[in-house]
Amino acid sequence: MISIQGLKKQYKEAIVLDVESLDISKNQCFGLVGNNGAGKTTLFRIMLDLVRASAGAVMVDGEDVSKGEAWKSKVGAFLDEHMLLSYLTPDEYFETLRKIYGLSKEDLMLHLDKFTEFFNGEILGKKKYIRDLSKGNLKKVGIVAAMMGNPDVVMLDEPFENLDPSSQNRLKKLVVQESPNTTFLISSHDLVHVTEICDRIVLLEKGKVIKDLQEKELMVEELNTYFGT
Numbered sequence: 275m276i277s278i279q280g281l282k283k284q285y286k287e288a289i290v291l292d293v294e295s296l297d298i299s300k301n302q303c304f305g306l307v308g309n310n311g312a313g314k315t316t317l318f319r320i321m322l323d324l325v326r327a328s329a330g331a332v333m334v335d336g337e338d339v340s341k342g343e344a345w346k347s348k349v350g351a352f353l354d355e356h357m358l359l360s361y362l363t364p365d366e367y368f369e370t371l372r373k374i375y376g377l378s379k380e381d382l383m384l385h386l387d388k389f390t391e392f393f394n395g396e397i398l399g400k401k402k403y404i405r406d407l408s409k410g411n412l413k414k415v416g417i418v419a420a421m422m423g424n425p426d427v428v429m430l431d432e433p434f435e436n437l438d439p440s441s442q443n444r445l446k447k448l449v450v451q452e453s454p455n456t457t458f459l460i461s462s463h464d465l466v467h468v469t470e471i472c473d474r475i476v477l478l479e480k481g482k483v484i485k486d487l488q489e490k491e492l493m494v495e496e497l498n499t500y501f502g503t
């Protein structure tokens with residue numbers, strides 16, 4: 275599904291990302307962890323062609339993301355609030371995306387219905403601009419927007435941050451139980467949540483992959499040892 279080869283990102287003398295080879299298979303829930311500045315967001319930004327790599331390539335279904343466009347209809351992402359249109363209300367924002375993605379009004383309604391519990395009555399029909407939402411509610415808008423149109427791949431940067439505990443649990447269920455045909459890429463500092471939902475976790479240190487964990491029991495142990503938690 276996703277293949278990364280010889281990927282490097284350099285700012286002046288500093289090499290902030292150096293990933294030799296990484297393949298992410300279809301329907302995998304892939305977790306990315308690492309200390310502050312390890313390169314997680316940089317990797318996601320390169321994967322979305324928001325930042326150009328200094329060397330190497332990211333391929334989605336064989337297409338280099340920096341060269342083609344077809345991958346864009348297969349990938350949904352929410353990295354931060356800059357990806358939202360903050361002068362719109364959530365309803366206006368979802369309606370705008372519906373038109374861009376060519377979905378019917380019914381498709382949109384069915385999509386939003388899946389998130390009724392997650393929204394907890396705080397998001398839709400409130401006539402509140404996205405810029406005025408709380409951090410957690412803003413995150414919910416971004417996550418739901420990223421999943422719109424059922425993309426094959428959903429990339430989420432720190433999805434649990436700022437969510438209340440019941441919303442965190444709801445999100446975990448949405449990922450694990452309700453989206454079996456989606457490949458998730460999730461970066462997180464929350465080791466408990468990420469080890470619970472991901473079947474593979476890659477640990478970045480100073481831009482390099484230092485661990486690629488695929489066994490649940492080992493994952494928790496190795497990460498706790500590494501982070502001293």
Ligand SMILES: Nc1ncnc2c1ncn2[C@@H]1O[C@H](COP(=O)(O)OP(=O)(O)OP(=O)(O)O)[C@@H](O)[C@H]1O
Nearest residue numbers: 285290308309310311312313314315316317463478
């Ligand atoms: N535009 C830039 N110019 C110079 N250095 C940058 C730039 N963008 C990112 N970096 C550097 O790249 C490194 C990796 O940053 P990145 O944001 O990818 O880390 P991260 O793992 O997402 O960290 P965090 O957990 O704190 O969010 C950092 O040292 C950061 O300062």
